[in-house]
Amino acid sequence: MPSLKSLLSLSAALLLSVAAAHATVRTETGLSESRAGITETYRLNVPTEKDLNTTEIRLVIPAGVALTRFQVTPGFTRTVKKNADGLVTEVIWKGKVAPMEYARFFFQARNPAAPGELSWKVYQTYSDGSVVAWDDTNPEQGPASKTTIK
Template identity: 30%
Template sequence: MTRRLACLVAAGTAVLAVSSPPAVAHVTVHSAEAVQGAFAEIAFRVPTESPTASTVKLKVAFPATQLVESVVVQPHPGWTYQLTTVPNDQSAASSHQHGTPKQVVSEIEWTTVDSGSGGVKPGEYGSFVLTAGPLPSVDELTFKVVQTYSDGAIARWIDVGAQTEFPAPVLSIASSKTRPVAAISSAGEASTLVWWALAASALALVLALGSTAVALYSVRRKE
């Protein structure tokens, strides 16, 4: 009886495993150095969820109210890109701490060179990297992303909120006030090293003088 029950449970678990939908991988954005007022390398990680079609185009829209003045794109093999800038809307100038830029980044679009056999294939992901800045004085930047597949299907990652079906990628930005702390820490470590070096030098000098005194005393005793 116990063996039969175990077999039924195992079979039921297998059926559930087969019938359950696979985990959905979202488009995300990452940076290890995003600080307010500075430039940072930013990577958009794009998985291909389709089992049959490849990702052939990626459009990233920058926030309209948190200004990013400059973007430099890292080349992505097999892909071209188009960067779009627009005249700065003066109503959004207050969110930027480096004055009022005349042009701001509106969007960037990557397109595969070979839409037939190129692109990000099923079961794979691609990282699209750029350097952007100066980053605005906000805690987060929300990007709206449109992902196009080789079969014409489109995934719009534009919903606000992590629990939505197609959440827009959100980049966390550290406060610039954290920078002096690191600088002070580094300065303190450097100062400690200097004191240790001075102490070691002083000790070496004392030992050298002591050795010289002992040698002179020995010579005088022999005389």
């Protein structure tokens, strides 16, 4: 049986990993993996990490993913960009997420038919116009969120 000290250490590590998670895309149940070819409900979690309001969140959809619908997010407007085939390539939510708050955006998508890794690029705009890119381009800002398709 684990000691109280080891349980507290594990709890602290889990809290740190959540706190350092930044903008993330996970399945509705919080997993970072899904199955090939199925329709999955995903959630984009975006915390405000500055002393400014977040005013816009832009999500770039990975190749091979087909968005099918969105859950309504009160207080936000949503626009989508589509490619020549009519597939959604980007989603932009505009609204306000105050300091010490976070927003969740739910959407359904059909996963690619082949196994692999999806990289969800998120761009978070603050009220001063600054943009934090969660897209693997700047190690100081943060990585893109990844989903393993099995």
